[in-house]
Amino acid sequence: MKLLQERILKDGNVKSGNVLKVDSFLNHQMDIELFNEIGKEFKRIFADYNINKILTIEASGIGIACITAQYFNSPVVFAKKAQSINIDGAVYSTKIESFTHKKTYDVIVSKKFLNPEDRVLIIDDFLANGCALAGLIELVRSAGATVEGIGIVVEKGFQNGGELIRSMGVRLESLAIVDAMNADDGSITFRN
Ligand code: G4P
Ligand code: NA
Numbered sequence: 001m002k003l004l005q006e007r008i009l010k011d012g013n014v015k016s017g018n019v020l021k022v023d024s025f026l027n028h029q030m031d032i033e034l035f036n037e038i039g040k041e042f043k044r045i046f047a048d049y050n051i052n053k054i055l056t057i058e059a060s061g062i063g064i065a066c067i068t069a070q071y072f073n074s075p076v077v078f079a080k081k082a083q084s085i086n087i088d089g090a091v092y093s094t095k096i097e098s099f100t101h102k103k104t105y106d107v108i109v110s111k112k113f114l115n116p117e118d119r120v121l122i123i124d125d126f127l128a129n130g131c132a133l134a135g136l137i138e139l140v141r142s143a144g145a146t147v148e149g150i151g152i153v154v155e156k157g158f159q160n161g162g163e164l165i166r167s168m169g170v171r172l173e174s175l176a177i178v179d180a181m182n183a184d185d186g187s188i189t190f191r192n
């Protein structure tokens, strides 16, 4: 998505440790005009899939998911990062290992909000190692629901999440794929 790539080049900052800071428009301050264009693009890509529910994970996926949902006329469910102590039989739960944060946490969705007839589009802001996405896919499948597709705003193509998720046979579309970035000169290279 050209508009998004231009915005990343203009306002994104490459930090050491392979971190791309986009907090002036994506995951701290949010540019809603840009979000609207992102939502339209996801609708264009997944128009034929008869999606009735959007699933994301707290916190920074929620904004993008809500704007996108307006184009699908669907509700948004966000998976919650939980303390294991609260987990009971009324929720689907899975463990997610965060390489970035070096910890494992439980994520849950109430059984009330995922059903076998659901045709789910998973939305998130970032794809790095793919552990969060793998967990969301597992939650959908444990409900007997269907993952119709996954829409990501920024994929870090030099980490292995994209390969992991695509190898699971799920349609994954990222609006910008960063294949390389350099904290020294600030350069960012996109996949075509
Ligand atoms: P993964 O294995 O599930 O792919 O996730 P990873 O642990 O690598 O990433 C942990 C968190 O950091 C995720 O947010 C992810 O969106 C975010 N992230 C990873 N790489 C980048 C990056 O280069 N730039 C930015 N801005 N974010 C990145 P989170 O901690 O799950 O949650 P939240 O921020 O949504 O609350
Ligand atoms: Na994040």
Ligand code: NA
Residues within 6 Å of the ligand: 057, 058, 059, 060, 061, 124, 125, 126
């Ligand atoms: Na996120």
